[in-house]
Amino acid sequence: MSRYILKRLLSAIPVLLLVSIAAFVLIQLVPGDAAAIIAGPDASNDEVEFVRRQLGLDRPWPLRLQDWIFGLAQGDLGYSYILNRPVTEAILERLPVTLSLAGLSIIFATVLGVALGVLAAVFHRSWIDALAMTVALFGVSVPNFWFGLIAILIFAVGLGWFPPGGYVSPTESFTGWLSAMALPALTLGTASMGQISRFSRSVMLEQLGQDYVRTARAKGLGQGNVIGRHALKNAMIPILTVIGISFSLTMAGAIIVESVFSLNGLGRLMLHGIQRRDYPVLQGGMLVIAFSFVIINLLVDILYSWLDPRVRYD
Amino acid sequence: MTDLTAFRSFSTRLTTRMSAAHLPLLIGGVIFGLIVLAAALGPFLTPYGPEDTSLMERFKGPSLAHPFGTDSFGRDILSRVLHGGHVSLGIGLAVITISAGLGIAIGATAGYFPRLDNPIMRVMDAGEAFPTLLMAIALAAVLGPGITNVILALGVAYAPRTARIVRASILVLSQQQFVEAARASGAGPLRIIGLHLLPNAMAPVVVQMTFIFADAVLAEAALSFIGVGPPPPAPTWGNIIADGRTYLYSASWITLFPGLAIFLTVLSLNLMGDGLRDLLDPRLKKVT
Amino acid sequence: MAEPLLDVSDLTIALKIGARSINIVDGISFRIDPGGRLGVVGESGSGKSMIALALTGLLPNVMQLVSGSIRFQGEALELAPPARMRQIRGRDISLVFQEPATALNPVFTTGRQVSEVLREHEKISAREARNRTIELFRQVGIPAPERRISDYPHQMSGGMRQRVMIAMALACRPRLLIADEPTTALDATIQEQIIDLLAALQEETGVAVMLISHDLPLVAEFAEQVMVMYAGRVAEIAPADTIFEAAMHPYTRGLIACAIGLETGTSRLPTIEGQVPPPLQFPPGCRFASRCPHAAAQCAQSVPGLQPIGPQHVAACLRLDQMTKLEVAS
Ligand SMILES: Nc1ncnc2c1ncn2[C@@H]1O[C@H](COP(=O)(O)OP(=O)(O)OP(=O)(O)O)[C@@H](O)[C@H]1O
Ligand SMILES: [Mg+2]
Numbered sequence: 001m002s003r004y005i006l007k008r009l010l011s012a013i014p015v016l017l018l019v020s021i022a023a024f025v026l027i028q029l030v031p032g033d034a035a036a037i038i039a040g041p042d043a044s045n046d047e048v049e050f051v052r053r054q055l056g057l058d059r060p061w062p063l064r065l066q067d068w069i070f071g072l073a074q075g076d077l078g079y080s081y082i083l084n085r086p087v088t089e090a091i092l093e094r095l096p097v098t099l100s101l102a103g104l105s106i107i108f109a110t111v112l113g114v115a116l117g118v119l120a121a122v123f124h125r126s127w128i129d130a131l132a133m134t135v136a137l138f139g140v141s142v143p144n145f146w147f148g149l150i151a152i153l154i155f156a157v158g159l160g161w162f163p164p165g166g167y168v169s170p171t172e173s174f175t176g177w178l179s180a181m182a183l184p185a186l187t188l189g190t191a192s193m194g195q196i197s198r199f200s201r202s203v204m205l206e207q208l209g210q211d212y213v214r215t216a217r218a219k220g221l222g223q224g225n226v227i228g229r230h231a232l233k234n235a236m237i238p239i240l241t242v243i244g245i246s247f248s249l250t251m252a253g254a255i256i257v258e259s260v261f262s263l264n265g266l267g268r269l270m271l272h273g274i275q276r277r278d279y280p281v282l283q284g285g286m287l288v289i290a291f292s293f294v295i296i297n298l299l300v301d302i303l304y305s306w307l308d309p310r311v312r313y314d
Numbered sequence: 315m316t317d318l319t320a321f322r323s324f325s326t327r328l329t330t331r332m333s334a335a336h337l338p339l340l341i342g343g344v345i346f347g348l349i350v351l352a353a354a355l356g357p358f359l360t361p362y363g364p365e366d367t368s369l370m371e372r373f374k375g376p377s378l379a380h381p382f383g384t385d386s387f388g389r390d391i392l393s394r395v396l397h398g399g400h401v402s403l404g405i406g407l408a409v410i411t412i413s414a415g416l417g418i419a420i421g422a423t424a425g426y427f428p429r430l431d432n433p434i435m436r437v438m439d440a441g442e443a444f445p446t447l448l449m450a451i452a453l454a455a456v457l458g459p460g461i462t463n464v465i466l467a468l469g470v471a472y473a474p475r476t477a478r479i480v481r482a483s484i485l486v487l488s489q490q491q492f493v494e495a496a497r498a499s500g501a502g503p504l505r506i507i508g509l510h511l512l513p514n515a516m517a518p519v520v521v522q523m524t525f526i527f528a529d530a531v532l533a534e535a536a537l538s539f540i541g542v543g544p545p546p547p548a549p550t551w552g553n554i555i556a557d558g559r560t561y562l563y564s565a566s567w568i569t570l571f572p573g574l575a576i577f578l579t580v581l582s583l584n585l586m587g588d589g590l591r592d593l594l595d596p597r598l599k600k601v602t
Numbered sequence: 603m604a605e606p607l608l609d610v611s612d613l614t615i616a617l618k619i620g621a622r623s624i625n626i627v628d629g630i631s632f633r634i635d636p637g638g639r640l641g642v643v644g645e646s647g648s649g650k651s652m653i654a655l656a657l658t659g660l661l662p663n664v665m666q667l668v669s670g671s672i673r674f675q676g677e678a679l680e681l682a683p684p685a686r687m688r689q690i691r692g693r694d695i696s697l698v699f700q701e702p703a704t705a706l707n708p709v710f711t712t713g714r715q716v717s718e719v720l721r722e723h724e725k726i727s728a729r730e731a732r733n734r735t736i737e738l739f740r741q742v743g744i745p746a747p748e749r750r751i752s753d754y755p756h757q758m759s760g761g762m763r764q765r766v767m768i769a770m771a772l773a774c775r776p777r778l779l780i781a782d783e784p785t786t787a788l789d790a791t792i793q794e795q796i797i798d799l800l801a802a803l804q805e806e807t808g809v810a811v812m813l814i815s816h817d818l819p820l821v822a823e824f825a826e827q828v829m830v831m832y833a834g835r836v837a838e839i840a841p842a843d844t845i846f847e848a849a850m851h852p853y854t855r856g857l858i859a860c861a862i863g864l865e866t867g868t869s870r871l872p873t874i875e876g877q878v879p880p881p882l883q884f885p886p887g888c889r890f891a892s893r894c895p896h897a898a899a900q901c902a903q904s905v906p907g908l909q910p911i912g913p914q915h916v917a918a919c920l921r922l923d924q925m926t927k928l929e930v931a932s
Contacts, residue, residue, distance in 0.1 A: 018440035029456050141581040143532055145539045146555055146573030149562055157563055211704040217660055218699075219719045219770065220692035233709050252445035256536050271540055274455040286452055290443045308709060309754040 004312065008301045012294055017069070019290045023283050024068050028061065030279060037277050040082050051081055077284035082276050087284035090269060095288070097167050097265035101258065102250045104181050105189030109250075110243055113193040117200020118235075121208060122227055132197060139194020144253055148187035148260040155183060165262035188257040192246035199242045200235065207231040237308050244300035248293040339589025345582035349575075353403055356396030364397035364549040365389065373565045383567035385557060391568060394549040395575050401550045402531050402579070405465055409530040410523045412469025417476025418519065422507050424477065425484025435481070438474040446471040447533050454542040461544045468533055472526045479522055483515035517594040524590055528583035535576050551576050605676070606633040607777055607810050608657070613670035615652050615661065617881060624881045626665065627652050628834045631908075634778065634810050641825030641842060642814045643857065645878050649834040650814045654780045658695055659687035675777065693723040696771035700783040702763035706755040712766045713739070713751025719773045738769040743799060761792040765799070772803060779804075782814045797824055818857045822846065827914065830854045833878050833889035836908065838917040850917040850925055852894050888920065896921050 030037060035052035043051070051057075055078075056064050071078065077087040113136075120132035156164035162183050168176035207213065208231055216230045255267030266285055273281035305312045352359065368388035376383045382391035424434040444452070446468075453467035487493060488511060496506050537543035538552025546553050551572040558568030615627040627649040634640045642650050655661050657672060657679070672679040674695065679687070691697075699705040706715060716738060717731035726734075732751070739747030742765040755763055764784060771779055781800065785793035801824060804811050815821050821828055822842045830837045830853065838851040849855050856874040876893040885891060891901040900920055908916040919925065 014436060015439050015443060018436065019443050022440055022444070026452055026456060031456075031458075137581065137584060141528070141577055141584050143535050143573060143576045143580070145536060145552075146569065146576065149555070149559060149569050150573070153562060153566055153569075211699060211701055212707040214660065215697075215699065215705045215767075215770075216707065218658060218691055218697040220688045220690070220722055221718070222688060225722075230707050230710075234707070237709075248443075248445040249447075252448040252451075255448070255451065256540055259540055270451075274451065274542060279456075282452065282455060286444065286448060289445065289448055293443045293445070309711075310708060310756050 004305050005302055008298055012298050015294055016291065019294065020069055020072055020287065021065065023287045023290070024065055026286070027279050027283055034279070038081055038279055040276075043081070054079070072287070077287065078280040080273075080278055080280050082278040083281065087280050090281065091266060091284055091288055094264060094266045094269045096169070097263050098251070098254050098258070098267060100170070100177070100181060101184055101188060101254055101263065101265060102247065104185035105187075105250055106192065106243065106247055107189075108185055109189040109192035109196055109246060112189075113196025114200050114236075114239060116193075116197035117239075118204050118227065118232065120197070120201040121204035124205060129201075133201070136194040136197040136201075139190045139192075140198070141194075142190060144187050144191060145256050145260050147190060148183070148257055151183050151187055152260070165260075167263050167265075184257050184261045184263060187260065188250055188253050191253065192243075192250055195246055195249075196239065196242055200239050203235045203238050204231060207235045210234070233307065237304060240300050240303055240307070244297050247296045248289070251289045251292060336589065336593075338585040339593065342582045342585025342587075342589060345578060346586060349399060349579050349582065350403060352396055353399030356393070356400060359396060360390060360393045362390035362393045364394045365547055366393075373561070375565075376567055382571040383565065385554075385565070385568045386561060391554070391571055394554050395551065395572050397549045398551040398554060398572060399575060399579070401461070401544065401548065402534055402576070405461065405468075405534050406527045406530045408465045409468040409472065409534075410527050412465065413472035413476055413526055414519065414523055416469065416473035418480050418512065420473065421477035421480025422484055422512065425481040426488060426503060426507055426511070431481070434477075438477055441474045444471075446529070447536060450533055450537060451540075451542055454537060459542050459545045461548075464534055464537055464543050468530050471533075472530065475526065476519060476522055479518050480512075480515055483518060484511050487511050487514055521587055521591045521594060524583055524587035528580045528587065531576060531579050531583070606673075607636040607638065607675060608634040609671075609673040610653075610657075611671050613653065613656065613672065614668040615649070615656055616666050616668045618664055618666060623666075623668075624884065625668070626834050626881055627656070629670070630831075630834075630836050632829055632836070632839060634812060636777065636810055637804075637808045638810045638827070639804065639825045640810075640812045641821030641828040642812060642831060643816065643818050643821050643828060644831035645816065647833070647878050647880070648831040650831060651782055654697060654782045654812070654814060657780065658691050658697060659684065660691075660697075689723070692719050692771075692776075693774040694776050695778045695780065696774070696776045698764070698767045698771050698779065698781040698784045701787050702760055702767050703755075703787065705767060706763055708755055711752050711754055712758065712763075713753075716751075716766065716770045716773055719770055723774045734773070735769075738773055739766075741772075741803070742766075742769045743795075744769075760788050761795065764788065764792075764796055768796075768799065768803070772807065772809065775807060776809060778810045778812065780812045780814070783816070784813075785820075786816065793820075800824070818845075819861050830857065833884060834881075835889060836916075836918060837890065838915075839908075840911075840915045840917075844915075848912070848915065850911055850915075850922060851919050852896050852921075852925065853890050854917075888918075896924060 027034065033048075035055065035057050036043070036048050038055065039048045039051040056067055068078075075088055077091065079085075080087050080090060083090055116132040116136060120129040120136075123129050152164045155161050162179055166180060168180045170177040208227070210231075212234075213226060213231055216226045221230075254265060255270055257263075258265045258267035259271055266288065270282055270285040272278070273285065357363075366389060368384070371380070371384050371388035372386060374380055374384040374388075380390050380392065382395060384390055385394075420434060420438070424431045424438075441449070449471040450464070450467040453470065454463050457463040457466070484507070493506060493510055496510050501509075534543060534550065535552035535555070538550040539556045541556070543552055544550050546557070554572040555569050558565065558572075562569055610633065611631040613627060613630045614625055616623040617626045630653065632640065642653070644650055652661065652665060655665075656667055657674075659679070659682070661667065667680060670680065674690070679690070682690070706712065713732070713735050717728075717735040720726060720731045720734055721728070735751055736747045739750060744750050744762060744765050750758075750762075755766075758766070767784075771781075779800075784800070785796050788796065797820065800811065800813070803809070811824075813821055813824055818828070818830075822845055825842045827839060828842050828845050829839045830851065832853050837853045838849065840848060840850075840854070845854070846858055849858055853874070860874065874893055879885070879889065879892065885902065886905075887903045888894070888897070888901045888906050891897045894901065898921060904920065906918040906920045908918045909922055910916055911922070
């Protein structure tokens with residue numbers, strides 16, 4: 001088992017390296033004088049030259065790439081001359097907001113998505129199936145930023161159940177945090193919920209037709225046991241992959257949803273980065289999201305081996 | 315119970331699957347057709363231009379004269395939504411063309427030449443580690459806003475998905491006898507791929523293109539909304555919603571109608587994708 | 603005659619396709635005595651598995667029990683509510699399926715899957731269930747049971763998996779064990795081992811066994827009574843020890859000829875011409891008529907009923923009298 005995990009960890013390294021190179025290349029694509037852009041619009045000639053030397057933009061690209069990779073290895077994502085602080089620091093400050101948003105919406109999407117998918121499969125071709133799949137189809141079809149605005153209109157402005165935006169730290173007030181994150185998490189999780197329930201349904205349908213399900217019934221086990229334990233544990237193996245993919249969808253969606261709900265997270269930081277052409281921040285944010293995707297997939301694979309003995313022992 | 319499957323394949327499947335696939339395809343097709351028609355005929359359907367302002371007619375709620383109401387400049391929302399459809403559908407179409415072209419080229423190369431498979435697919439892995447939307451945002455941010463850049467960004471961002479599907483089909487197909495036969499008769503790789511492999515690998519690609527279209531409409535709207543899409547005053551659906559956002563509490567119709575337009579378009583495309591998948595390739599998993 | 607353990611009469615199971623309904627199993631009657639051994643033979647598609655599933659209330663959704671009665675220890679199972687059937691399944695009647703490779707859940711240990719039946723039906727502690735599982739593994743001949751209970755299905759061979767299935771089926775000491783082609787998926791040598799094991803366990807525990815198979819000699823060897831099925835109907839029920847000599851139905855005789863041909867390895871394998879018609883093409887009269895060498899005009903029209911031939915021996919053929927003559931002649 002540990003051999004398997006080790007192998008997966010090692011195979012993630014080249015992907016991480018490629019991702020880092022991709023983020024590096026991105027900045028090279030910026031048209032015009034990168035140093036002038038990064039230094040900011042108000043920078044003097046001397047300042048631009050200083051930035052050029054600091055960033056090593058006067059040196060050949062292989063050396064710069066090398067510096068970038070070595071910096072990354074030490075957790076250094078570069079320096080933002082517009083924010084006047086290290087990118088890593090700026091991102092770390094915003095990360096809790098984005099992580100709690102993404103985490104809550106994935107929990108919401110997984111719980112509701114799997115439940116709907118399983119119900120739809122168990123009551124295949126009944127009104128329950130139709131209803132669950134309509135909800136799922138709504139989830140994958142509705143634009144999340146619009147859904148968020150409508151949710152604010154109804155639940156925050158109209159009914160006054162939740163605040164219309166802003167972040168509350170859970171260490172300050174846990175209930176405040178939950179109520180502040182409820183609408184954003186719902187908004188962000190809706191698409192993943194739809195995707196997860198559509199997929200869960202087809203996987204579950206497949207599992208319910210398997211011989212071992214008939215065996216479980218022949219043993220006299222109840223419906224709950226047959227579906228909730230025997231079939232679901234098998235179904236969760238492929239469903240996990242989709243949850244992993246959904247997580248990356250969620251991290252990217254956070255950029256938009258944070259803007260709808262005025263949450264000062266990584267997404268908004270990046271958005272400001274785009275508006276102010278603060279490329280080091282944009283680059284750092286992209287890298288963090290891509291890394292989180294690779295790490296989540298790694299976790300998914302490790303969970304796999306815990307769920308599926310065939311993977312564990314191979 | 316070996317004969318069971320054979321028997322089922324022609325009784326149950328033929329009857330129930332046909333109708334099960336046709337219903338979503340039909341509903342989706344009709345809705346999508348109406349949307350395309352409305353977008354195409356947009357200029358003739360309303361008396362106002364999408365950018366015609368009128369100080370007298372600001373913030374008017376839905377009425378007979380302005381079924382979808384007007385915005386802060388007195389522009390007719392219906393006209394803007396219809397024009398937005400023009401832009402959104404056009405972008406969607408361009409995106410699926412580019413992503414299919416790139417995806418097929420990359421996927422076929424990886425699938426047919428075993429030596430290139432691993433390096434190409436690792437690059438695809440890295441590409442997919444950036445969520446599509448993020449990649450599009452980054453490219454649009456670097457290249458600058460504008461319709462062409464949005465199309466390029468999304469087209470490139472969706473290519474790995476198509477590539478993966480094409481590669482998988484090609485891998486299976488190239489093991490088959492008719493390909494061996496073609497190879498033995500001296501056909502070159504280009505001929506084999508183009509003439510023998512791709513035509514047989516198209517069904518899942520078509521299904522995927524429908525879903526990518528749906529995703530591209532959503533992504534373009536999101537890009538416009540956060541300000542990295544086609545710049546205002548271009549009446550894209552995302553731009554109209556971004557405009558309306560400031561007046562969300564007082565003039566919610568500005569936000570409501572373009573959102574519904576996006577929702578219906580994406581919904582109809584997803585329905586068509588579901589139907590096509592069940593019809594063309596029942597075994598494809600429901601990952602979109 | 604003692605009260606039978608299981609008394610099935612006029613059992614009819616229909617397949618629903620839209621508004622149509624086809625009798626996949628058509629008016630079947632048989633009985634099994636306590637501790638008895640009934641063999642069921644028939645080609646693929648003759649409805650054997652559907653009978654097994656109907657007896658345990660596990661028919662797939664597309665199938666419907668149309669008529670007939672199933673008396674098990676005097677209880678009418680066709681009327682039993684699902685909750686009652688659940689109590690009976692695995693405790694009083696258990697099933698062993700054809701494919702041990704897929705019949706076990708791949709993500710649970712084999713030991714857990716056996717102890718699960720015990721814990722479902724006999725509220726016992728986890729520890730006790732574990733001890734009894736080890737004992738059961740030993741009983742079905744799995745070496746080193748203390749270790750093997752933590753094996754997953756994929757770590758076992760086909761024969762071992764089928765032993766696990768048998769252990770699972772016998773865990774709660776049922777009165778009836780239905781084995782649906784338990785050896786079809788296994789190698790010839792393993793097949794014999796499994797049948798021997800079933801026979802030994804049957805003697806030991808006194809459980810009644812209904813053994814379903816394609817293989818007439820195998821069934822005749824094991825069972826006391828053999829029921830031969832053709833396209834959802836009973837062709838003949840005969841005592842196992844005399845079936846090879848006393849068979850009266852042309853289909854049974856055909857099966858015997860095939861079996862003997864296989865045994866002696868004659869160059870020209872005798873087979874029954876043609877195939878079992880698919881359910882949609884079942885003819886109105888005798889369903890075997892189209893393949894029967896002795897068929898007459900009446901066979902295409904009327905459905906043959908079961909005729910008594912001797913003690914414990916019945917056959918369903920309109921031309922039974924001619925059959926006897928034919929036999930004398932040959
Ligand atoms: N789920 C189902 N849907 C439709 N038809 C079915 C289904 N299950 C079984 N059948 C049909 O019912 C008939 C009887 O099937 P059954 O499985 O009982 O045959 P069998 O005698 O057990 O055959 P085998 O030796 O292959 O196991 C067959 O014609 C089969 O095609
Ligand atoms: Mg069977």
